Every structure is written in structure tokens, then in C-alpha cells.
Amino acid sequence: MNGIGPARRDRWPKLIPVGYSGLLAVLIVGPLLGPGYLLLRDAVSTPRSYLADSELGLGDAAPRAVPQDALLAVLSPIIDGGLIVKGILVVALWAAGYGAAVLARELLRVSTGPQLVAVTVALWNPYVAERLLQGHWSLLTGYAALPWTALAAYRIRKRNTPDRTNTRTRSASWAALAACFAAAGLTPTGALLAGCTAVVLIGRRNLLATLALLLAASAPWLTATALSGAGSEPSDPAGIAAFAARAEPALSTLGSLAGLGGIWNVDSVPNSRTTPLALVGTALLLILVATGIRATATADTDRDSVRIRRALLILAAAAVVLPALGATSWGMSVMEWLVAHVPGTGLLRDTQKYVALAMPAYALCAAAGCRTLATWFTAHGAATTSSTEPSAHNSRTTVMSLTAAVFIALLMLPLFDLTWGVGNALRPVHYPVGWQQVAERIDGPGDIAVLPGGMFRKFPYSGRAPVLDPAARMLPRDVLQTGELPVHGRTVAGEGARARDVETLLLHGGSAQQLANLDVGWVLVERTTPGPLGESKTTLAQLEPIYADSQLALYRVPGATDHRAESHISQRVIAYAAHILWAALLVGGLLLALISRVAPDGRAVSSAPPSTR
Structure with a gap:
């Protein structure tokens, strides 16, 4: 020393x-x-x-x-x-x-x-x-x-x-x-x-x-x-x-x-x-x-x-x-x-x-x-x-x-x-390859609606605890989420008004045109998690199947477009600037x-x- x-x-x-x-x-x-x-x-x-x-x-x-x-x-x-x-x-x-x-x-x-x-x-x-x-x-x-x-x-x-x-x-x-x-x-x-x-x-x-x-x-x-x-x-x-x-x-x-x-x-x-x-x-x-x-x-x-x-x-x-x-x-x-x-x-x-x-x-x-x-x-x-x-x-x-x-x-x-x-409890999970396949096939306009209804999932690969739907972070377009949280047998309302309208439309078997009018271009069905499906089969029958496996099914909504206001571009620019500052x-x-x-x-x-x- x-x-x-x-x-x-x-x-x-x-x-x-x-x-x-x-x-x-x-x-x-x-x-x-x-x-x-x-x-x-x-x-x-x-x-x-x-x-x-x-x-x-x-x-x-x-x-x-x-x-x-x-x-x-x-x-x-x-x-x-x-x-x-x-x-x-x-x-x-x-x-x-x-x-x-x-x-x-x-x-x-x-x-x-x-x-x-x-x-x-x-x-x-x-x-x-x-x-x-x-x-x-x-x-x-x-x-x-x-x-x-x-x-x-x-x-x-x-x-x-x-x-x-x-x-x-x-x-x-x-x-x-x-x-x-x-x-x-x-x-x-x-x-x-x-x-x-x-x-x-x-x-x-x-x-x-x-x-x-x-x-x-x-x-x-x-x-x-x-x-x-x-x-x-x-x-x-x-x-x-x-x-x-x-x-x-x-x-x-x-x-x-x-x-x-x-x-x-x-x-x-x-x-x-x-x-x-x-x-x-x-x-x-x-x-x-x-x-x-x-x-x-x-x-x-x-x-x-x-x-x-x-x-x-x-x-x-x-x-x-x-x-x-x-x-x-x-x-x-x-x-x-x-x-x-x-x-x-x-x-x-x-x-x-x-x-x-x-x-x-x-x-x-x-x-x-x-x-x-x-x-x-x-x-x-x-x-x-x-x-x-x-x-x-x-x-x-x-x-x-x-x-x-x-x-x-x-x-x-x-x-x-x-x-x-x-x-x-903090064990890593492995996603099925279908998620990547779905992400690669979403190449058109419109937001994404997801079935079953709700924001939380229980997949076979995710363990016993409910998990937040990974679709919102896995897919290249905006995924509509209601923000509703089930807590102690009650539901706490969220802020996603359009997401609630879309979810209600799907569960009641609404038409493809109604979905398109709400700027929905895609519907993803997560097949291995419980949750409400309602009469959504009626709606899905009107959509164009794009991909399907044992875990996931993706549909395209015919006639979907993006109706974005011109001011939306400036909003993104302001948001980018705020993130750059941070x-x-x-x-x-x-x-x-x-x-x-x-x-x-x-x-x-x-x-x-x-x-x-």
C-alpha cells in the first residue's frame, strides 16, 4: 500500500x-x-x-x-x-x-x-x-x-x-x-x-x-x-x-x-x-x-x-x-x-x-x-x-x-x-413470431382497433397476471385504447372517447363503413386471451383478411383513409420540439x-x- x-x-x-x-x-x-x-x-x-x-x-x-x-x-x-x-x-x-x-x-x-x-x-x-x-x-x-x-x-x-x-x-x-x-x-x-x-x-x-x-x-x-x-x-x-x-x-x-x-x-x-x-x-x-x-x-x-x-x-x-x-x-x-x-x-x-x-x-x-x-x-x-x-x-x-x-x-x-x-415474478417473456408478421403487413392508412375488448390481456406466454396489451407498442400505427381500468371489480373510465365508440361498434357488429368513418383501417384479433367479443364476427366478415395464425388475425377495413387536420402536422412539430428539449x-x-x-x-x-x- x-x-x-x-x-x-x-x-x-x-x-x-x-x-x-x-x-x-x-x-x-x-x-x-x-x-x-x-x-x-x-x-x-x-x-x-x-x-x-x-x-x-x-x-x-x-x-x-x-x-x-x-x-x-x-x-x-x-x-x-x-x-x-x-x-x-x-x-x-x-x-x-x-x-x-x-x-x-x-x-x-x-x-x-x-x-x-x-x-x-x-x-x-x-x-x-x-x-x-x-x-x-x-x-x-x-x-x-x-x-x-x-x-x-x-x-x-x-x-x-x-x-x-x-x-x-x-x-x-x-x-x-x-x-x-x-x-x-x-x-x-x-x-x-x-x-x-x-x-x-x-x-x-x-x-x-x-x-x-x-x-x-x-x-x-x-x-x-x-x-x-x-x-x-x-x-x-x-x-x-x-x-x-x-x-x-x-x-x-x-x-x-x-x-x-x-x-x-x-x-x-x-x-x-x-x-x-x-x-x-x-x-x-x-x-x-x-x-x-x-x-x-x-x-x-x-x-x-x-x-x-x-x-x-x-x-x-x-x-x-x-x-x-x-x-x-x-x-x-x-x-x-x-x-x-x-x-x-x-x-x-x-x-x-x-x-x-x-x-x-x-x-x-x-x-x-x-x-x-x-x-x-x-x-x-x-x-x-x-x-x-x-x-x-x-x-x-x-x-x-x-x-x-x-x-x-x-x-x-x-x-x-x-x-x-x-x-x-420478473421473468422475461418471448413473443410469438406472429407479432412481427402482423407489424410488417400493416402498410396502409387508418388506426388499429383490437379485439377482445379491454386493455388488459392474459396470454399463454405472459403468466398469470393480467398485462397491458402490447399491441399499442408493437404495431406501426396508433392502436385505439379506451383507457378503462378494471380495479377491484369496478371499472375506472378512461379518456379514449373514440376508442370507446369503436369498441362498442365492434361488439355490436357494426359495418365496415362505420369503422372507416371513424378512421379505423385495421382490426387485430388476439385469439388466445379472454375478453368480450360480442357480435364482432358480423363486422369481421365484412373486412379483408390479411394474416392469420393460431395467435393473431389481422383484417383490413375497406375504404379506410386518414382524415387528419392540417393543424395536426404543426402539433407533431411542437411535440417533436418538446421531446428534443427534454x-x-x-x-x-x-x-x-x-x-x-x-x-x-x-x-x-x-x-x-x-x-x-
Whole structure:
């Protein structure tokens, strides 16, 4: 070790959280890394997707997957779409864990052991498990951006103090915030998560610039909402009760949310969370977090760090309490009124999503608690150890490592089935070759209607859970979808009015000319999934068969044309510009942050003193 300089020796401990975060990410998604595609509930990855109107958010439905779908449509002709989704998911999980470690290192100045505890809190929790089982892979990019957003806000606040005027590091901090907003903005909910975090932490003097940056990063879905008008209509109030947070076994709704669980869909919950382990895991998590609350909120010489930490604690409390209030009868009444009368508030109906805002504070508190207990154990055991400095240092290191190991074990064991694809639920699927054959034969005008009715499917190759119809991402024309969601025996209405008209027409055996009048040029029948077919045979008999196998049948609607208004071309141009702006913030922000944080002599710029504890 004599040949290794002090700078390089200091670098090695910082690399341990990098590797540990990657290890946990791979351990979580393990089975998915094999050949095949993610197809589970709301998650749909396909070999290739196409840049149709729906991918730009200009279809009938609200732009909930913008710019996610456009990104896949642009990249999948170059890189297999399944690989892109897997890559984004693994990077998001890794970034969530490593971001929590860096946040703990800079705000608390903790050593490697507590940083690994922060990584574990960020990755090994019910929120990650439930959102993976629900298929919300892109939401996890917003979740991953939260510790990095908090870190960028902290650095911006520090750079604004009189003794911190370095232009390079200030530019790096703003660039990092732009990249965080863009990464989180892969979905609208992710943008709201990162935006809430930044607004709470950034400070008044930086607020206007932060809001402008957030609006720019959210341009794809904001623009699509304004152009299409789909998301500007009030949502179905029935969605509030259907998507309200849920109490887990032996826990109240508040307790489930405090434990980072409580998703509305009981089928998207790991098996361990349906047993008394839900209570055990929640209790252990909250106890470990509680051990560090005081240390996290305690003042030190860095006033900006203290303000950020206290604001994160307040944000965490709100992220738990408000969704719990939203699940009460009067809370649901308030939310139902909002979604029925205020356009756009449908984004708030799945309130459990927003418990993600508690993660950065939880990670900090657990890391601080680990250090506090290790310090206490060291102090009370000092009398039995040698007083020589090397021996005392080794003793402190050993105690810190053992304490961190105990914390990590207590966090992981109650949720043991998060391992290897959440109990092997994240298994890749393989599509029949018929999908490619159908996509190649769709070469004329008109949108695509799909039978059976409904948006969710159960294919022989997709497993037991219902999955979102892959046709919308597999085929080169817009696929009409009603947006209706079956939840707990009820149906939550969607925004796809034309799709509902077309589906009703097919199920009642309408004529081919009626379909053509609704700009439908193709009808796809998915033969191996249950669902209503009604009198659609009468309609199909009037259409031109194009392709058929045991899985799929494709029909052409005679006389179909595209009736697009001239203004539609300008809408696409505006949507393209919004997506380009988003991509520029993502790529440019990352590059500028990396370049700006490297000093002219090639050494990384550090914004925090080295860890001494």
C-alpha cells in the first residue's frame, strides 16, 4: 500500500457503495437479465416500437407514458427495445442506491458502513418491490432521481453563499438538477416527485429558476396535454377509491405507508407483505430510522446541510401522512371533487406513489442511526480495549462494520422475497413470431382497433397476471385504447372517447363503413386471451383478411383513409420540439455536470470535506 497515494486510498471507500448498489440492483432484477421482454401488468417492452401519435402523447388517452414511449420508439430501431427497458431499470435501481449513499456522505459525512445502510434503505423496501410487480419500471427512474435532486439542491444552496462563488461548480450543480428533472420526467409522476423535492429544498432565491427548469423538463407531457386535450378533461372520480392506499396485514393504512408500502393493488405485493412479516419489517424499518432522526436534524457547522436535512424530514412526514389522509372517507371525498372539477388532478389519484418522497430522509436517518449506535458501542467498550491509536481506530472500524451489517440484515430479512425478481415474478417473456408478421403487413392508412375488448390481456406466454396489451407498442400505427381500468371489480373510465365508440361498434357488429368513418383501417384479433367479443364476427366478415395464425388475425377495413387536420402536422412539430428539449436537458445536463465537476488538472471537484467518522 506504500505505493498508493492518499488521494487514491481515499477513493477506494467511495467505490464500495458503487459496487454494493450494483449488486443489489442485479439481485433484485436477476431473472429479467436473461433473453426476453418485460411484460407484467403495466410494464410492456417490445423488440421495436414506432413513433406514432400515441407515443408523442397526441392520442385520445392522457399522456401518462410521455416521453417514455417516444424514447423507446426512437432508440428501438437501433437497440432492441427489451434491452433498453432492462438497461434503464438496472441503472435506475443502481442510481437510487448510490444516490442515497452520496447524499449520506455529503450531508452527514458518514463513513462507508452507514453509506451502505443508506443504499439498503433506498433499494430494499416494499415501495421498490410493489412498483416492480405493478410494472412501473419508468416510475423508478423518478424514484432514483430523488436523492440526486436533493444533492443538487444542497450544492446549489451552498454555491449561493458569499464564500462559494466558483462558477464551474455552480454550473455543475444546475446542470445536475436539469438532468435529474429530465430523468425523473420519463413519466409525469416522476417529474412531480423530483419537482416537489427540489421546490421544498432549493431555497427562495433559486425557486423561479428551478420552476423554469422543471417546466422545460416536463415539456413533452405538458405540451401533449395542451395539444391533445385528453389530459385536460376531468378524471373519473371512481378512480380515487380504487387507487387509494391500502392497509397491509396487522398494519393500518398509516403504518403501511410509513413502512413504504400500501399499494392499492393487493396482487402487486410480495408474498412476505401478506403475512405478519409486514408488521415485523415495518417496525424494524421505523426503529432503525428513528435511531437517526435526532442526529439528522441536529445542527452542525454547515447550515445549508441542516436546512436540507430538516426539510427532507418534513417532506417525509408529509409523504406518509397526506396519502393516509387521502385514504380516509372524507379525504376521498375531497379528492373525488378535485378530479371531477379540476383538470389534471387525475395524476394524484394513486396517492401511494408519492410516499417515494420519504426515501431520502429514511436513508439519511438510518445512516445517521448506524453511526450513532456504533459510536455509542465504541464509547462504552473503550474501557476494555487498548488505548493505542491504531488499536482504537481498528476497534471503531470493526464496530462500525458490525453495526452496519446488523442494520442491513434487519432491513433485508423481512423482505427476503425481493431477491431474484421479487420471488421470480420478473421473468422475461418471448413473443410469438406472429407479432412481427402482423407489424410488417400493416402498410396502409387508418388506426388499429383490437379485439377482445379491454386493455388488459392474459396470454399463454405472459403468466398469470393480467398485462397491458402490447399491441399499442408493437404495431406501426396508433392502436385505439379506451383507457378503462378494471380495479377491484369496478371499472375506472378512461379518456379514449373514440376508442370507446369503436369498441362498442365492434361488439355490436357494426359495418365496415362505420369503422372507416371513424378512421379505423385495421382490426387485430388476439385469439388466445379472454375478453368480450360480442357480435364482432358480423363486422369481421365484412373486412379483408390479411394474416392469420393460431395467435393473431389481422383484417383490413375497406375504404379506410386518414382524415387528419392540417393543424395536426404543426402539433407533431411542437411535440417533436418538446421531446428534443427534454433530451437535450437529459444528455446535456449529464455531460455538463460531469465535465464541470472535473478540475482542470483532472481531479474531481469535491463539495464536502472528507469523512472523518
